[in-house]
Amino acid sequence: MAEKILEVVNLGTRFKTERGVLKAIDGVSFDVYRGEMLGIVGESGCGKSVTSQSILRLYDEKRLAVYSGEVRFEGKNLFDLSEKEMQDIRGEKISMVFQDALSSLNPVFTVGNQIMESLMIHRKISKQEAKNRAIEMLGLVGIPDPQRRFYQYPFELSGGMRQRVMIAVALACSPKVLIADEPTTALDVTIQAQIMDLIVEMNHKFDMGVMLITHDLAVVAETCKRVIVMYLGQIVEEGLVNDIFDHPAHPYTTGLMDSIPKLDSKKGERLHQIKGTVPLLNQIPTGCRFAPRCPYATDKCHEKMPELVQISPTQKVRCHRAMAHTAEEF
Numbered sequence: 001m002a003e004k005i006l007e008v009v010n011l012g013t014r015f016k017t018e019r020g021v022l023k024a025i026d027g028v029s030f031d032v033y034r035g036e037m038l039g040i041v042g043e044s045g046c047g048k049s050v051t052s053q054s055i056l057r058l059y060d061e062k063r064l065a066v067y068s069g070e071v072r073f074e075g076k077n078l079f080d081l082s083e084k085e086m087q088d089i090r091g092e093k094i095s096m097v098f099q100d101a102l103s104s105l106n107p108v109f110t111v112g113n114q115i116m117e118s119l120m121i122h123r124k125i126s127k128q129e130a131k132n133r134a135i136e137m138l139g140l141v142g143i144p145d146p147q148r149r150f151y152q153y154p155f156e157l158s159g160g161m162r163q164r165v166m167i168a169v170a171l172a173c174s175p176k177v178l179i180a181d182e183p184t185t186a187l188d189v190t191i192q193a194q195i196m197d198l199i200v201e202m203n204h205k206f207d208m209g210v211m212l213i214t215h216d217l218a219v220v221a222e223t224c225k226r227v228i229v230m231y232l233g234q235i236v237e238e239g240l241v242n243d244i245f246d247h248p249a250h251p252y253t254t255g256l257m258d259s260i261p262k263l264d265s266k267k268g269e270r271l272h273q274i275k276g277t278v279p280l281l282n283q284i285p286t287g288c289r290f291a292p293r294c295p296y297a298t299d300k301c302h303e304k305m306p307e308l309v310q311i312s313p314t315q316k317v318r319c320h321r322a323m324a325h326t327a328e329e330f
Ligand SMILES: Nc1ncnc2c1ncn2[C@@H]1O[C@H](COP(=O)(O)OP(=O)(O)O)[C@@H](O)[C@H]1O
Pocket: 015, 017, 022, 024, 042, 043, 044, 045, 046, 047, 048, 049, 050, 051, 064, 280, 281
């Protein structure tokens, strides 16, 4: 097995709001390995972005967020570091790419400048070296004519090109971990595939661990080896993509799979949607969090929260029914 480069242990994230303290992430633990593409899926509102932003401690800890648990990286718990020390981690060792490149890039600086800036903050290199590296990065992420593009502003580029620039900024310092949070959601379908190909190519080239966050299980199926399924601030299933597609253990995972459009589906055939919506944080059910939407829920499911249990060397699930089935098989 490859080297473990990031360990999230029992992560909890609470938000202080006008309506009281709301727990957005509850006991999330997982590892990221060098060189792997790890998919994190779940519908909108399941806590994917809060998990990734908490890893980098991006929320204001005085007014908004309270973290618990640990994020272990290079022998340290990131929650023990000072803000100054965190700044050395962000962008250099652990980088992030967001959905919306236009609002993440600075409109008043050229794209070349923004890549240079990331390099000059973290590396002791000359301006000329930074410029050369920035142009190299623009070429690497597939931007044609990088010498000329270096001097352009974000608004002069298409959505796809801007996302490539974001990736160049994120990778300029060769990070160990790249967190890509819905990196293609805002793009046209054809461009989405190109950007996903680029992320996979960069994953190989830089040998980093990539956390690919998406609401689209189909994207994970094409790009990742391992996947974590999140529901309402918890992990409900984790395993190898092949195993999970062959035999999903959690009804929520099955629901997500059923909502992927199939090539051979008949015209007009409706996709199965999971009924209902993800509850708000002030309406978290007491038992299994998915029970109110689950077609198999029993009294036990409504009363008692299931634990996340290892059902094979590579698969974990949080579901009373799946546990009962596994027990029968063994
Ligand atoms: N700054 C915030 N303050 C309060 N609640 C928040 C904040 N950010 C996110 N949440 C809540 O946390 C939950 C998880 O959100 P998020 O991680 O953004 O979901 P997603 O899986 O779509 O990325 C949601 O219920 C969302 O409303």
